[in-house]
């Protein structure tokens with residue numbers, strides 16, 4: 001299966017606003033100039049209650065994470081910025097290991113005194129249209145609130161669990177124990193970590209991981225304020241460096257030892273490297289616990305421990321919100337869980353991108369899959385009867401393998417015109433690994 005890295009077809013542009021909205025023109029969205037990005041960043045920070053303007057040192061690094069020409073803004077009549085949204089170009093790993101171009105959407109905010117007047121709606125339309133014009137097959141984001149993005153066609157496509165693991169917990173005798181872990185300085189990490197991550201990404205069979213660009217790494221590793229109490233470790237296995245972890249430590253009490261290590265990032269190429277990094281973290285002195293946010297469901301920390309109850313799941317949450325911009329290309333790029341089966345016909349509704357609207361035929365015997373492997377364009381949406389029906393957000397929820405079609409039918413996200421198609425759809429959409437991204441942006 002080829003990656004759909006280059007899109008030669010006609011660019012997809014979002015439909016204009018509905019007749020009602022057209023009668024009352026929406027706010028005008030424009031691409032911000034480089035000199036306006038700091039103001040946009042402050043606006044976003046204030047909207048998220050994450051602090052206002054950043055100091056010069058911080059901005060020197062933060063500005064690197066703004067991709068040129070990808071930040072949009074909406075102005076008040078007086079010309080003051082009232083809302084903003086940005087993105088950077090990345091690629092999303094889909095089931096089967098292909099990577100499709102992706103817009104990583106972030107820093108969405110509207111001034112508190114200008115919310116609920118359609119500013120976000122105007123920004124989202126423009127941003128999605130721009131991403132599609134760039135040939136990006138998907139857009140993803142992390143949502144501050146779960147009710148914001150569904151209306152724009154985003155659906156939750158991966159979830160994770162939050163862990164709290166007792167520091168010093170003993171490992172089972174059979175748990176992997178090979179490999180070495182060493183601490184590295186942030187300056188060294190800036191050179192070491194990106195290629196380790198790139199190697200892990202190349203080898204991964206898990207759906208969901210994305211390409212991290214230079215700006216993302218700069219923001220993560222060179223952020224001045226994060227230097228205090230920050231740890232970075234690299235794991236070395238038989239084939240060299242094969243994993244890393246990044247954390248901060250916060251005090252939970254006043255005594256020595258009343259600390260919690262907050263794990264921010266842990267990626268590993270092998271189960272041995274995963275175990276080695278967790279073994280290291282849980283062995284750090286003067287800690288009560290290691291806590292981690294949105295780890296993959298199938299990370300076997302509890303299974304590594306002598307007493308599995310030392311690993312508690314403290315929460316679960318949505319991770320990747322996925323918007324399929326080019327449904328035919330996305331469907332052609334992924335592999336299907338069961339080969340040689342009759343293709344399945346799914347009617348997809350997409351109010352924003354008419355080219356996605358219609359019947360898509362999926363499975364390894366579908367025309368789109370055959371077309372893609374021949375290097376031809378994926379089959380466009382067609383017409384006629386369908387076995388199943390959903391909107392584009394519902395399709396996104398199954399696309400990486402997070403939700404089974406039967407769950408989505410049972411909860412009303414999808415409808416089934418042929419009940420026998422539901423278990424067939426489950427078998428087609430299933431993935432061997434749980435989807436998870438592991439990159440916050």
Ligand SMILES: CC(C)(COP(=O)(O)OP(=O)(O)OC[C@H]1O[C@@H](n2cnc3c(N)ncnc32)[C@H](O)[C@@H]1OP(=O)(O)O)[C@@H](O)C(=O)NCCC(=O)NCCS
Pocket residue numbers: 047048083107108109110111114115116117118119120121122142143144145147148
């Ligand atoms: C979320 C946010 C960007 C929405 O901007 P906005 O300009 O108010 O959004 P719009 O006016 O275009 O709203 C479009 C629709 O979404 C709804 N909506 C917007 N934000 C919502 C929220 N937080 N919860 C529920 N519904 C919301 C609106 O009610 C509106 O629905 P309606 O058309 O049925 O009335 C803005 O409230 C904000 O900046 N919040 C704080 C920062 C933040 O959370 N940013 C997102 C980071 S991921």
